[in-house]
Amino acid sequence: MKTNWLRTPKKWYPYVLLFSLLPPIVQGGYYLLIGSLYPLLIEFILMLPVIYFVFYRKKGIYKALKYWGILVFCYGFLRIVLITLFQFDNGGIPSAVYYQVTPVYWIKSFGYLLLGLFLWIFRKQYYSVVT
Amino acid sequence: MNKVNPIIIACYLLFFSVNVSAQTHKLTIEEITPFQQKIIAELTGHAPMEDGSFLAERSSEKQRKEAVQYFTNHFDSWSIPVNNHRYKIPHGYIFPDLLFKPVEGVNAVGTIPSTNNSDSFVIIGAHYDTERGSPGAIDNASGVAVCLAIAKKFSSIKERNFNLMIVLFDQEEDNEVGSAAFAKKLKKNGKQVHSVHITDLIAWDENRNRAIDLQSPTPYLEKLYKSEAAMLHIPIRVVKGGASDNKSFLALGYPTVGVFEEASDSTPHLHRSTDTYETVNFKYLARATQLMFNVLKTINNEN
Ligand SMILES: [Zn+2]
Numbered sequence: 001m002k003t004n005w006l007r008t009p010k011k012w013y014p015y016v017l018l019f020s021l022l023p024p025i026v027q028g029g030y031y032l033l034i035g036s037l038y039p040l041l042i043e044f045i046l047m048l049p050v051i052y053f054v055f056y057r058k059k060g061i062y063k064a065l066k067y068w069g070i071l072v073f074c075y076g077f078l079r080i081v082l083i084t085l086f087q088f089d090n091g092g093i094p095s096a097v098y099y100q101v102t103p104v105y106w107i108k109s110f111g112y113l114l115l116g117l118f119l120w121i122f123r124k125q126y127y128s129v130v131t
Numbered sequence: 132m133n134k135v136n137p138i139i140i141a142c143y144l145l146f147f148s149v150n151v152s153a154q155t156h157k158l159t160i161e162e163i164t165p166f167q168q169k170i171i172a173e174l175t176g177h178a179p180m181e182d183g184s185f186l187a188e189r190s191s192e193k194q195r196k197e198a199v200q201y202f203t204n205h206f207d208s209w210s211i212p213v214n215n216h217r218y219k220i221p222h223g224y225i226f227p228d229l230l231f232k233p234v235e236g237v238n239a240v241g242t243i244p245s246t247n248n249s250d251s252f253v254i255i256g257a258h259y260d261t262e263r264g265s266p267g268a269i270d271n272a273s274g275v276a277v278c279l280a281i282a283k284k285f286s287s288i289k290e291r292n293f294n295l296m297i298v299l300f301d302q303e304e305d306n307e308v309g310s311a312a313f314a315k316k317l318k319k320n321g322k323q324v325h326s327v328h329i330t331d332l333i334a335w336d337e338n339r340n341r342a343i344d345l346q347s348p349t350p351y352l353e354k355l356y357k358s359e360a361a362m363l364h365i366p367i368r369v370v371k372g373g374a375s376d377n378k379s380f381l382a383l384g385y386p387t388v389g390v391f392e393e394a395s396d397s398t399p400h401l402h403r404s405t406d407t408y409e410t411v412n413f414k415y416l417a418r419a420t421q422l423m424f425n426v427l428k429t430i431n432n433e434n
Contacts, residue, residue: 031228036221039228079230094305095190095263096234097227 013126017065020072020115021047046071065123073116079109158284158424163417166283167276174198174259174275175266177408189261192235195301198259199239202299205279206241209286211297214240218312236260236301238313243286243295251293253430254327255281255423256310258303258376262402268411269398271375273334275299277390277420284424292434293325295427300376303331304402310376314383325430326352328423330390331375335398336415342366342396343419346389347373347381356388359425365418370394390423 024047028040053064083101090098119126172178176187180201189198199215206213216238222228239259245251257274261267282297301309310329317324326349336342343365345356353369360367373381377389392398392415400406 027229031221031233034219034221034233036228038225039221042225042229082226082230090263094222094227094234095260096222096236096302096305096308097231098263099191100231 008125010125013122016115017061017068017119017126020068020119021050023112061126062123065119065126069116069118069120069123071116072112072119076109076112076114076116079105079112083109156288156428158280158421160414160417160421162284163280163420164413166280167416167420168413170276170279171268171272171411172408173201174272175268175408177266177268188264188266189259190263190265190304195237195260199237199299199301202239202241202259202275202279206239206282206297209283211241211243211282211286214242216240216298216313216316218309218316220308220312234302234305234308236309236312238301238309239299240313241282241297243282243291243297245294246289246291249293249434250323251325251434252296252322253293253325253427254296254298254380255330255427256298256300256327256376257330258300258307258309260300260302260304260309261406262304264404265400265402265406266404266408268406268408269332269334269392270401270406271303271331271333273332273411273416274330276416277330277333277423280420281424281427285427288428288431290431292431303376307376307379310379311382314379314385317385318383324385325434327377327380327385327387328352328390328426329375329377329380329387330419330423332392332397332401333390333419334411334413334416335392336396336412338396340366340393340396341415341418342368342393343422344389344391344393345369346375346377346391347371348388349386352386352388355426355429356390356422359429360422363418363422363425365422368393390419392419 024043028043031039050064050068053060053067057063083105086093086101173180174186176185179185186194186197189195203213203215219233219235221233222231255278257278258271259275261270278297278299285295298313300313303309341364343360345353345367348356348369357367374391375389377387380387398406398410400410
């Protein structure tokens with residue numbers, strides 16, 4: 001019987017979820033340092049269901065991955081939609097935003113898209129690794 | 132040998148000292164114009180900077196950094212202490228704050244200290260950033276050239292009764308965030324501010340009436356500017372609002388005045404690639420510089 005590499009659960013899967021929680025914490029923390037609490041607050045609120053699913057629900061990690069995967073995907077998608085629109089009309093875009101749209105920003109945005117997809121597609125394997 | 136009349140000597144000395152002081156403290160058009168031509172040429176890519184590079188506009192982080200270095204070099208060359216103000220602030224809107232890094236910028240700040248340990252500060256300021264794709268000759272290399280010409284001259288005045296702070300603001304084109312951050316810091320530090328004089332768009336006079344708009348001046352500043360303008364034959368029109376960085380200081384209650392070309396006779400090249408060196412009216416710019424400098428001199432004599 002052939003084993004499909006993709007269908008084999010990997011030990012490092014759970015760390016991907018942990019890793020995916022880092023960027024919003026860093027982003028929120030960065031704003032907190034300059035005196036703005038609300039980005040961290042919003043990100044924390046969006047993370048609450050993950051914490052709830054993981055710690056308080058049976059088979060919660062499956063639900064957490066599904067939820068968080070969709071959210072990370074949407075975040076990447078939103079970034080890509082926005083910066084694609086900038087290519088057509090950037091007249092009203094402040095320079096402080098405009099000049100942040102570098103090739104690195106594009107790569108990161110696609111990275112979020114792929115990360116979201118990964119979390120969502122492999123949610124079942126996660127579950128089998130964790131349990 | 133003839134006896135020298137002491138009265139003649141006294142008269143001679145009096146005349147000589149008055150003449151010297153008049154020479155030192157008078158800012159002439161002939162003195163201002165070549166200086167401002169060089170500044171605006173270098174800030175707009177019309178002429179190369181000292182290192183041979185061209186600064187075509189001042190909107191990206193790299194270009195603004197080069198501009199700040201340029202101002203710092205000028206302040207240094209006149210022995211004016213430099214204390215640039217770096218800020219990092221939120222965009223203030225939910226999507227940019229969740230999707231992008233915070234807004235970062237640098238206000239170039241030089242302070243000419245008083246010679247009598249005064250705590251009082253007079254601030255003159257202009258923004259140096261440009262809209263993307265515009266060389267920003269009138270918007271606002273012109274205002275920067277006013278501030279630098281005044282800074283150079285004022286630093287040579289022997290008796291200074293207040294500290295003159297020259298602030299070249301970043302990111303005016305992004306909702307005046309640079310001056311807002313600076314005004315906030317100023318308030319926090321509790322500095323004693325006599326007055327704030329902001330200039331922007333100050334080199335267009337198509338109808339050749341020499342007129343200048345004063346925006347939202349306090350009654351004291353209005354009177355002062357009007358009396359100095361009368362001596363320079365500059366018509367003054369007082370208007371309301373806060374069209375530039377003056378808005379940031381008005382919002383915090385500082386005695387502020389905006390010094391601009393007439394809103395009804397302002398550059399048609401605003402925020403365009405055509406806002407170039409060639410469109411600058413250097414004579415009008417020099418007169419505006421004289422006006423602001425004379426106002427500062429009068430404040431200096433009053434204090
Ligand atoms: Zn401007």
